[in-house]
Structures are given as C-alpha cells and as structure tokens.
Amino acid sequence: MPSGKRKVLITGAGGALGSLLVRAFRDRYQLRVATRERRDDDLFEGLEAHYASLADLETMEVLCRGIDTVVHLGGRSIED
Numbered sequence: 001m002p003s004g005k006r007k008v009l010i011t012g013a014g015g016a017l018g019s020l021l022v023r024a025f026r027d028r029y030q031l032r033v034a035t036r037e038r039r040d041d042d043l044f045e046g047l048e049a050h051y052a053s054l055a056d057l058e059t060m061e062v063l064c065r066g067i068d069t070v071v072h073l074g075g076r077s078i079e080d
Contacts, residue, residue: 005028005029005030006029006030006068006069007029007030007032007066007067007068007069008025008029008030008031008032008067008068008069008070008071009031009032009033009034009063009064009067009069009070009071010022010025010031010032010033010034010071010073011034011035011054011063011070011071011072011073011074012034012035012072012073012074012075013033013034013035013043013044013049013073014033014035014036014037014039014043015035015073015074017073018033018035018073018074019043021071021073022043022044022047023043026046026047029069031047031048032047032048032049032050032063032067033047033048033049033050034049034050034051034052034054034063034074035049035050035051035074036051036052036053036074037051038051050063054074
C-alpha cells in the first residue's frame with residue numbers, strides 16, 4: 001500500500017456498518033481492521049486484519065500504534 005495514505009483503524013469492521021466503511025475506505029486509506037470473529041468472505045483480503053477483544057488494553061495499544069485516525073464501531077450486541 002502506498003505510504004502516503006493515511007492509516008485508519010476500523011474497530012467492529014466485521015459488523016454491518018463497519019463492513020460498509022471497509023468497502024468505502026479500502027482504496028482511499030491504508031486500513032487496519034479489528035473484529036471479534038472471522039468472516040467467510042474476502043472483505044479483509046489484502047488488509048491488516050486483527051481478530052481480538054477490544055477490552056484488552058495491550059491489544060488496543062498495539063492496534064492503535066502508528067494509526068492516524070480511529071473509527072470505533074466495535075461493541076457488544078445485546079439481543080432483546
């Protein structure tokens with residue numbers, strides 16, 4: 001990826017809104033994506049993808065290292 005692109009971390013990248021942003025941003029930014037679960041499609045192909053809990057402070061420090069912008073969409077879903 002060209003080094004001139006801004007580095008963006010998207011948490012919750014595997015969710016409904018996160019996956020839309022990945023598709024919209026992948027050609028404009030250097031993406032690092034984080035999600036809890038692996039996907040069966042090629043959404044993260046060619047991207048730096050991390051499968052981890054955002055509740056772990058050390059994980060978050062690693063994920064944010066070198067990042068210009070964070071789009072935080074990660075969260076816990078609660079069913080009714």
